[in-house]
Amino acid sequence: MTLPPISPRVRPAVLLLLATLGLVGCFARPAAAAEWTVKTAANQFGDGRQDFRYTVNPGGTVEDGIVVENPGTTPLHLALYGADAFTTAAGKLDLRAADAKATGVGVWAQPSQADVTVPANGSVEVPFAITLPKDAKPGDYVGGIVTADADQRVPIQIRLRVGGALKPSLAVEGVRVDYSGSANPLAKGDATVTYAIHNTGNTILTAQQAVKVSGPFGRWAVRAPKVADTPTLLPGETWKASASLDDVAPALRLTASVTLVPLLTDAAGSTAPLAAIKASGHAWIVPWALLVAILVLLGLVVAALAYRRAGASRARVA
Numbered sequence: 001m002t003l004p005p006i007s008p009r010v011r012p013a014v015l016l017l018l019a020t021l022g023l024v025g026c027f028a029r030p031a032a033a034a035e036w037t038v039k040t041a042a043n044q045f046g047d048g049r050q051d052f053r054y055t056v057n058p059g060g061t062v063e064d065g066i067v068v069e070n071p072g073t074t075p076l077h078l079a080l081y082g083a084d085a086f087t088t089a090a091g092k093l094d095l096r097a098a099d100a101k102a103t104g105v106g107v108w109a110q111p112s113q114a115d116v117t118v119p120a121n122g123s124v125e126v127p128f129a130i131t132l133p134k135d136a137k138p139g140d141y142v143g144g145i146v147t148a149d150a151d152q153r154v155p156i157q158i159r160l161r162v163g164g165a166l167k168p169s170l171a172v173e174g175v176r177v178d179y180s181g182s183a184n185p186l187a188k189g190d191a192t193v194t195y196a197i198h199n200t201g202n203t204i205l206t207a208q209q210a211v212k213v214s215g216p217f218g219r220w221a222v223r224a225p226k227v228a229d230t231p232t233l234l235p236g237e238t239w240k241a242s243a244s245l246d247d248v249a250p251a252l253r254l255t256a257s258v259t260l261v262p263l264l265t266d267a268a269g270s271t272a273p274l275a276a277i278k279a280s281g282h283a284w285i286v287p288w289a290l291l292v293a294i295l296v297l298l299g300l301v302v303a304a305l306a307y308r309r310a311g312a313s314r315a316r317v318a
Contacts, residue, residue: 023091035072038147038156041065041125049154052142055267057163059134065178066111066145066156070118071187077117078147082109083155085142087239091231095144095155105143105158108132130160138164139202139235161267168274169201170233170262175281177256179211179248181232189246191204191226191248193256195279196240199233206230208273209262217250222248229263255282 018123040049054062070076083095084106085279104238111128118124128145146153173196181189190215199205207230214221224243233239248254262274 052158058136069123080111108230133170140204167204169199172279194242210259220249
């Protein structure tokens, strides 16, 4: 049996319901424990899954279900809707709010009903269908089904790979190095390297990172301590990264080098490294303290020479 997904004309009704519940534009409140739980249904896809994962060709359909459990003593009335995922500033995957425009999973994955009432100490299984358009572009998509009341929302994640050519690709953009020296002309300083990592391909990627700063001709190179891997980046997303380095010589012209090793996870869950990506940025560093010290030294030398010449002149006159 094919489940009819919620029509786009019904979506405003979902938003109206959520607005009534005070949910439009609202995220779950992490400080409070949810009054209900959501899990995958037990069916031909398995039992006890942590989330939903599918590979579907353009134009294909997959049917599954979620189970909403209410351990409380009163019935719960919840809204249900599909939503796209995104990577937060903290590097975590989250689902967008009900009123956010959906372009992927949030459009294709629709529960069979816009709301559900779960009895006290009971559970309800809600079917949903994922229907891909024939022109769906190959690659990875992440989203989920969200259950929500007036105060909280509990999502369950869907990871979808649309069949076709996979083109994993990352780019390092806007590499910049900033230097902070000290008043000691012979002392080394600190450098901060900032850059952006852009997922320009059509697959989910993470990456290992390495950063170094060096002077002219690669001299006085300093490597950053272990830089954490990037968070999960969805296709099209950009992540701002930075690394701090100590004991960097004020070598007039600094070069910051960033190396990424993209990590691709296949449908079976295995992760494989891809070819490394490198990018660099430059900065001119003026060691003002050293220049001042040199100027003072030159001034003393000139003064000493002038004094000696004046003394020699006086001796000849005498």
